Every structure is written in structure tokens, then in C-alpha cells.
Amino acid sequence: MPETGPRSAPRFSIIVPVHNVQGYLRACLNSLLAQDFTDFEVIAVDDCSPDRSGEILAEFAARDPRVIHVRHEENGGIGAARNTGVQRARGDYLLFLDSDDTFTAGALRAMAGRLGEAADPDLLLFDHVRTYWWHAVQPSAVRELLAGAGAEVFKPTERTEFLHMFAVVWNRAFRRDFFVDNGFRYTDGLYEDALMVYTTMLTAERAVCLDHACVEYRQRRHGNSMKTPGLKHFTIFDQYQRLFDFLDGRPDLDPLRPLFFERMVSHFLFTGARESRVRVQDRPEFFRRSVAMYRRHKPAGFTPPPEADALRFQALERGSYRAFQALNLMSRTRKSGQQRLRKAQRAMSKRAATSFYRMQLKRPIDQNLAVFSAYWNRTPSCNPLAIYEKAREMAPQLHGVWVVREDVVDTVPEGMDHVVVNSRRYWELMARAKYFVNNVNFADAVVKRKGQVHLQTHHGTPLKRMGIDQQKYPAAGKGMSMRKLLERADRWDLSVSANQHTSEQWERVYPCRFESIDAGYPRNDVFFRTGAQDILDIRERLGIAPGSTAVLYAPTVRDYQVGYVPQLDLERITRELGPDIVLLVRTHYFYGQDPHLQQLQDEGALIDVSRHPSVEELCLAADALITDYSSIMFDYANLDRPIINYADDWETYVRSRGVTFDLLSGKPGDTPGIVATSEDELIEAFRSGRWNGTEAAELRAAFRARFCMWDDGHAAERVVNRTFLGNPEPVPAPLPLSERTVPPSPPEAARAVQDVVLASGADTAAGRTPS
Structure with missing residues (x-):
């Protein structure tokens, strides 16, 4: 029409x-x-x-x-x-x-x-x-x-x-x-x-x-209220009583009373048989209420229709709960023995094979023991590390232990208690720890005991599709069992979120019963407590010459590619951008050492920072970021420094991985800065100055407002308060963007340090002691 x-x-x-x-x-x-x-x-x-x-x-x-x-x-x-x-x-x-x-x-x-x-x-x-x-x-x-x-x-x-x-x-x-x-x-x-x-x-x-x-x-x-058991489901009796009160006022509808009686009783039987609605301990009372309604409203001469379960109708009419239970038992025993066997095998698969672990699971939970891990048991880092450090300050009664692979033991900071995965002590800790903190999932064999608390910190804001959304993208979900993924996510009690976009995504793509901690990312707290001299020290350790413009290039992994395939001709880019710009190249952690990058570094063309232990330090050292679709852009935006998206394969990436919003739309809040879809465009953006111009700054401001809404330097404090100290609300409340002080850019840091040196020299010449 x-x-x-x-x-x-x-x-x-x-x-x-x-x-x-x-x-x-x-x-x-x-x-x-x-x-x-x-x-x-x-x-x-x-x-x-x-x-x-x-x-x-x-x-x-x-x-x-x-x-x-x-x-x-x-x-x-x-x-x-x-x-x-x-x-x-x-x-x-x-x-x-x-x-x-x-x-x-x-x-x-x-x-x-x-x-x-x-x-x-x-x-x-x-x-x-x-x-x-x-x-x-x-x-x-x-x-x-x-x-x-x-x-x-x-x-x-x-x-x-x-x-x-x-x-x-x-x-x-x-x-x-x-x-x-x-x-x-x-x-x-x-x-x-x-x-x-x-x-x-x-x-x-x-x-x-x-x-x-x-x-x-x-x-x-x-999350469906109808699938949450409790006495609230007894409201069904009140609703049907209201229906029959309505029918009592309409004698002309008497011929329809048998139909509605059958609908009512069938609804009672359906509801009472489901543990997701009526708990086992409440079933006798639910049965008694059903019997009362049956006897009160049964029409004269009523017989159950052929499609109804006549035996259960008869059990209700007699009021025999024992007969009713027997009917249910008969129904349950019809289930295939093979199905029961498969269920038992799945339950057993969740337990470690060792008798030692099973024995440890019987011991009391250590209320002051916390296990930490990051990136599948790699070096301590990311959100778990920031939370670990803040917990040492705010909850000193906790003893934190890091789980690491045997090949990275020598990278664990001195004095940090750690355990090698799958060792005897590892299984003891996994059985008895009160708290588990990880930015990915713990192994499937880890049993979640009643009373243990799992904190999932995640490690990025989702531009790409995650969780159950990956089912639509075979390249992204290859070899992944969604059932196992959700079983792992079912262990989460708390989930750290960086921003509102992330909270919404995690709730939808991980349909589990966790509570979101809307705190910001703890790993970004360091941005707000780093001074000018600290930034210059980091740059010196990385080998960045004073006065140079350092650009961090950090592309993400491509699900549709095998191994590391450079998206940029790095040799050309460094040549075209000139000697005043130094490229810091960080490949995704999924990839191993790249010999070509090593060669370019040996030639002085760039600095390969792929194995640097702290991404946060690299961000602080960089004047600008070039990335494609990596979540590093959301963290880097906290620094209020230029972001350039090199997106030469956007359409392929969208088709193969899926995205949660249009990064290249150019709309405020979607796009963090200048976009280049070819090497020529990227080079032009730097030569023209657009990479650091007014348009880029305006887009960056809107992007920060959308995705840096809670990062203010106190995210770890909020997480520790909620997880280990039991405060129900994230405290302290996040500071407004206008009240946050971001660290100085490298040129600002150099000027600030120089001003201090000059002031110190003037004071000394005047015979004063610098304050």
C-alpha cells in the first residue's frame, strides 16, 4: 500500500x-x-x-x-x-x-x-x-x-x-x-x-x-527470563485464573471453555516439566497448584484431545504426584543409552587425566591465591599484568602466581612467582586458586569449582567479529568449536570492558552469564602516569634518534592468509618518507621472526619491535600510528596522537572476517584519522601533512569520545575493587575526557625536559637551588 x-x-x-x-x-x-x-x-x-x-x-x-x-x-x-x-x-x-x-x-x-x-x-x-x-x-x-x-x-x-x-x-x-x-x-x-x-x-x-x-x-x-527458574513461574496460575474469570463474565463463550482448559493444562505440564522454569524442589507445590486449577475449571464431560498427553491429564485429575513422577521417569528412561554415554564422556573430558589433579580438586580453595596468565601463557603482559600490579598495592593479602610456557620462563621479571603450565604445581594451583585472571581462556581441562572466580580481561576492542559471530566467517572460525568456546566462556564470572561498544558486543557474541566490569582497559593506565623524561628514555632504549618522527606500524593478522605477508613495501615507504621519519614495525604476535625485517633493520631502514615485551611503551614512544584493523588503534587513541589506517584490502577483510562498524566511513566516531588505501595515498598523507592536520584531529577527537570513554588511568583500580575487594560498582568513577591529562607527545616531552634543564641552569647561575 x-x-x-x-x-x-x-x-x-x-x-x-x-x-x-x-x-x-x-x-x-x-x-x-x-x-x-x-x-x-x-x-x-x-x-x-x-x-x-x-x-x-x-x-x-x-x-x-x-x-x-x-x-x-x-x-x-x-x-x-x-x-x-x-x-x-x-x-x-x-x-x-x-x-x-x-x-x-x-x-x-x-x-x-x-x-x-x-x-x-x-x-x-x-x-x-x-x-x-x-x-x-x-x-x-x-x-x-x-x-x-x-x-x-x-x-x-x-x-x-x-x-x-x-x-x-x-x-x-x-x-x-x-x-x-x-x-x-x-x-x-x-x-x-x-x-x-x-x-x-x-x-x-x-x-x-x-x-x-x-x-x-x-x-x-x-538471559531469557522465561528460562530462569524460580517461584516467579507460579504466576502462570494467576494468569489463567484471570482468563477463566473473563470467561465467567461471557456465558456466550461457554462452548470454548474446553479448548482453553486444555490449553491451560498443557501449559502447566509444559512449564512444570522444565528445570529451566520450575526447580525440582518446587515441583510438588507446582503440581498441587496445577491440580487445584484442574479441578476448579474442568468443564463437564471434558476428555483430553488426541494430541494431548492423556495419562498426565489423568494424573492431575487424580491428584497423584507419585503417578505423575512415574510417568516422567518412564519418559526420561526412553532416552538413548548412547546419548547418556556421550554426555558422561563430555563431563569426564573436562577433568584432567591425572589422579593428582582430581585429588587436589577435593582440597579447600585458597581464598588468597590468584592465578594470572596472558596470551596463552606467554610473558606476563597486557591487562592481567596491570591488574596484578595494582592488586599487589590494593590487596596485599593476595598471592599472585603467573602461568607461563617453559620457553618463556627467562622473560618473567625477577621476584614474580610463576609456574610452568602442566607441571605438578600448576595443577595444584589450578585446583585450589580462588581467582583466575586471563586475557584469553584457560585450557579446557581446567575445572571451574564452585566458589572460584574467573576474570576475563580480553585484549582488544572488537572491530572484527568475535565469538558466535565467527560462525558466519569460515576463514575466521576455521578449526574452532563453538560449543567448546562457549563452555570456556561459561566459566567467566566477570568480564572487563574497554567501552560501551565492547560491552554490547561481548554480551551478544558470548551469550553467557558473566557480569561486565565497565572500567576501561587496565593496560592503558600507564599512559596517564608517564612523564616527559620517561618517554624520552623509552625512545632512547629503542634507538630512536632525537628529533626524529617515530611512526609505529602495527598491522593485524589476516585470517585469509597463511603466515606473515607484508601489506606494505616497507623498503619503499621508509625511502619515500625520508630520513626524518623512522618506522617502528611490529608484526602480530601470531607470527614468528621475519628475516626480511631483520635485514631492513640491519640496513638501518627501520626498527623491528615485533618482540618488544611492552606494546604500551611502543605507543608512548611513537609520534603516530599506522595500522589497518588492529585493536591497537583504540588504545593508541588515548594518547591523542595521529592515527593513519592503511586499508588496501578492506573489502576482502570484511568478507573474510566481518566487522562491527564501518571503519572507513569517514563519519565522526567511526574513523580515527586519515585513511589510505594504497601506498601512494599513504606517502601523500605524510608529505602533505594531512596525517597530522585539522581533519585528522577532528576525527580523532570523536573516535576518542566513543572508544576511550572509561580509560583515565584508574581502570586497574576499578577492576581490583570489583574483583578482589567486592565493591559492587566500578570505583572511582571515570573522569570526563576534558579532565584527563594525556602524556606529552615526543616533541612536547623534549621541550619540557629542555625547559627543566634550562631552568636548572639559570637557578644554578643565580646561586639558587632548583626546586
Whole structure:
């Protein structure tokens, strides 16, 4: 249906309740704002979300007037949020979308067309698909039912087959006047969808169907409230009691009571059988409540339909929990013995083969023992090292031990306790330590004991796709088991985040039950406590001549290439940039020593810093950074120095690895500075001065605001406070960018030191002692 001109009210009001969904919310809102039918409003209700969902809503509302951001000062639940949305809605039709789900392309246009053809019915029923975290897509069970209805307009009470549809409110559109005039309101607690679906279907006079799949119903691995067990699931009895109270007031609907009774009992059986909803210890009470509802509402002459589990219905009617348990036991014993064997083998595979480790697992956990590791047991470095050093200061009762490979033992700083991986002491520490800190994952054989705390620090801001997103990119995920990856991530209790973008990505691509510590990266703290003389000392140790412009070239790994393949003709670049610019080249740590780099260094063309132990020192020494897609750019941005992206294979990289945003868009916040897609462009950027010009500075400022929001020199302090000292909030709060003092650039450092020397000489000449 073609859109008309300006209207006093939009065609659709899309109500989105929001709570703890920062990892999914952008995808949800983007799926709405990208619709080719634009006559709608989005009423997003922040139900006092404890994460940063509210900030995301504010961002979207600021850039698109169709997004209306409403905030609850207290959490009221999804029903209350939807009611708030209805109160604010102006549209002809109400749509309810959960904030972790999305609309498919063309969904609103298809809905608008069908509604127009049917002259605005009370209800529109439409199709959906289920999407799984491993990227599988499953059609719904009602596609043929919806297609079979064609263009018919019908009364739902006369077409009872549609009362068997998935009883959720997001697979239908409600005419707002119909909804409001009949006084429909969502109730508190879970299972409010079923009550709303049934009462609106029983009230509607005119309904139509659309066989277009309009909603992608996300099946989250964790985080779904329906899959969290507890007494809250007992609300199901209140919701169905309200439904039968409604039926009591409508004697004309008596012929439908058997159908709703069967739906109710089937829902009880489905819910009570799932440990993800009703805990084992609560099942007797759930059964007792189910029996009471069965006996209270059973219609005269009711017999279970053929597709129902008649034996369980009969057990409920008799009120025999023993018979009910026996039926469940019979069902469980039908499972294949081979399946049970495979499950047992998987459980055993998580334990180390040695009897020594199994014995150590029985010993008490040492509450003051912490194990640290970085980059698959390489030299102590990165975020774990910064946290280790800060913990020695703030939590001296802790004893930290580093896990390292045997070939790097000689690189461990003197006085730092360490253990070689897979040694006897290693297995003792892994069994008994209270804390585990790593920027990657510990080995699969490490058992996570109850009471142990795993802190995942990560080691970069994700431009490239990570976690379960890698399933779409075979070159990136080759040889990777997603099941094992998520089992390792299931051990995380705490996850350090560098910025809001990272928090959202980790929550979505690692669908596990960890808590995010929004602290900034501890490894970047050193940037804020480094002085002018320190910077000059680092440059001297690296062999950078005074007055030279040092440019750090740090490309990332290419998943579609085997081994180190230079993207730049380094010999040409160093020649063309001239003698005043010295190139510091750092290859990715996945690669070994490169003989060509060694040759160029021997010839004085560049400095190979690939094996330098501290990336942070290299950043401090460099006047500028050339990188491609490496996460080093996010760390380097803290220094407020020029960043040049050399992106000669961007399209190939995007296809092979995937990206989370368009680095080359040129938009503020996306691009950190000058972009070059060829060697000629790179050389021109330096010769013209664009690499350090006004445009580059403006882009860098926006990039810093987006990705350096929490790095202020106190990230490690926040992590230690939360992890080892038990403070629930990251303290101290991050300083605003305007209040942070970045270290001086190398030229500024040289001038500052020279000023001190001159001042000292003047004081000495005047007979004064320098202060």
C-alpha cells in the first residue's frame, strides 16, 4: 500500500520494553528504523535497566524523532512497560516487539498493505521465524495456517484453529482503538502474553492473517527470563485464573471453555516439566497448584484431545504426584543409552587425566591465591599484568602466581612467582586458586569449582567479529568449536570492558552469564602516569634518534592468509618518507621472526619491535600510528596522537572476517584519522601533512569520545575493587575526557625536559637551588 501524505498520527506505534539488553538493543532498533515503510513511531520504555540500555535509547532518540524514549524510575516488569507504551501511543495500530528481537526487511510494508486491504480489522496475525545463537533459522509451525486464510476477514471465536497459535503478543498487530476502548491492560508477572492473546482474540470481531514472516524471534543462550527458574513461574496460575474469570463474565463463550482448559493444562505440564522454569524442589507445590486449577475449571464431560498427553491429564485429575513422577521417569528412561554415554564422556573430558589433579580438586580453595596468565601463557603482559600490579598495592593479602610456557620462563621479571603450565604445581594451583585472571581462556581441562572466580580481561576492542559471530566467517572460525568456546566462556564470572561498544558486543557474541566490569582497559593506565623524561628514555632504549618522527606500524593478522605477508613495501615507504621519519614495525604476535625485517633493520631502514615485551611503551614512544584493523588503534587513541589506517584490502577483510562498524566511513566516531588505501595515498598523507592536520584531529577527537570513554588511568583500580575487594560498582568513577591529562607527545616531552634543564641552569647561575 503506498504511503499517504502527512498524517496527524502514525500508522503504527511499535512498543519496545527495554531491560538489560544492551547487547541486542541496537540490532532491534536498527531493524525498525531501516524499514522501507516509514509511517511509524517507536515507543521504547527503559524499565529502569541497570545496564547502559538507557544511553543507547537516548542516542537513537536524539538522531531519529520517531524514537520516543520513556524511562521508568523503578523496575515494573515487562507488562508495566508495555502499558506505559500504550498510554503514549498515537498510532492506528499497536505492535509489541521484545527488545532482543528484530523485524524482518519489509515487515511494516507488508502489514500496512494487508491492513489496508482488510479495511482496518481489530487484529492482524502474522508469521515469524526463530533465530538461534548459532545462526540457524527455523520457520514457525503456523505458516501454512496463515497462508490458508488468504484474504479472509473472520471472527476469531468462529475460527478456533487460530487460538492454537503461539500465544505471544509480538506476532500480531492490535488496532489501538479496539485495544484501548476494551480496557485491555497487561498484568504483572510472567505469562502475561497468554492472557492478553486469549482475551483479545475472544473479544475481536474482525481479524485477518499475513503469511509474511515479520519477526525474528531470538533464541538466546542465556538471559531469557522465561528460562530462569524460580517461584516467579507460579504466576502462570494467576494468569489463567484471570482468563477463566473473563470467561465467567461471557456465558456466550461457554462452548470454548474446553479448548482453553486444555490449553491451560498443557501449559502447566509444559512449564512444570522444565528445570529451566520450575526447580525440582518446587515441583510438588507446582503440581498441587496445577491440580487445584484442574479441578476448579474442568468443564463437564471434558476428555483430553488426541494430541494431548492423556495419562498426565489423568494424573492431575487424580491428584497423584507419585503417578505423575512415574510417568516422567518412564519418559526420561526412553532416552538413548548412547546419548547418556556421550554426555558422561563430555563431563569426564573436562577433568584432567591425572589422579593428582582430581585429588587436589577435593582440597579447600585458597581464598588468597590468584592465578594470572596472558596470551596463552606467554610473558606476563597486557591487562592481567596491570591488574596484578595494582592488586599487589590494593590487596596485599593476595598471592599472585603467573602461568607461563617453559620457553618463556627467562622473560618473567625477577621476584614474580610463576609456574610452568602442566607441571605438578600448576595443577595444584589450578585446583585450589580462588581467582583466575586471563586475557584469553584457560585450557579446557581446567575445572571451574564452585566458589572460584574467573576474570576475563580480553585484549582488544572488537572491530572484527568475535565469538558466535565467527560462525558466519569460515576463514575466521576455521578449526574452532563453538560449543567448546562457549563452555570456556561459561566459566567467566566477570568480564572487563574497554567501552560501551565492547560491552554490547561481548554480551551478544558470548551469550553467557558473566557480569561486565565497565572500567576501561587496565593496560592503558600507564599512559596517564608517564612523564616527559620517561618517554624520552623509552625512545632512547629503542634507538630512536632525537628529533626524529617515530611512526609505529602495527598491522593485524589476516585470517585469509597463511603466515606473515607484508601489506606494505616497507623498503619503499621508509625511502619515500625520508630520513626524518623512522618506522617502528611490529608484526602480530601470531607470527614468528621475519628475516626480511631483520635485514631492513640491519640496513638501518627501520626498527623491528615485533618482540618488544611492552606494546604500551611502543605507543608512548611513537609520534603516530599506522595500522589497518588492529585493536591497537583504540588504545593508541588515548594518547591523542595521529592515527593513519592503511586499508588496501578492506573489502576482502570484511568478507573474510566481518566487522562491527564501518571503519572507513569517514563519519565522526567511526574513523580515527586519515585513511589510505594504497601506498601512494599513504606517502601523500605524510608529505602533505594531512596525517597530522585539522581533519585528522577532528576525527580523532570523536573516535576518542566513543572508544576511550572509561580509560583515565584508574581502570586497574576499578577492576581490583570489583574483583578482589567486592565493591559492587566500578570505583572511582571515570573522569570526563576534558579532565584527563594525556602524556606529552615526543616533541612536547623534549621541550619540557629542555625547559627543566634550562631552568636548572639559570637557578644554578643565580646561586639558587632548583626546586
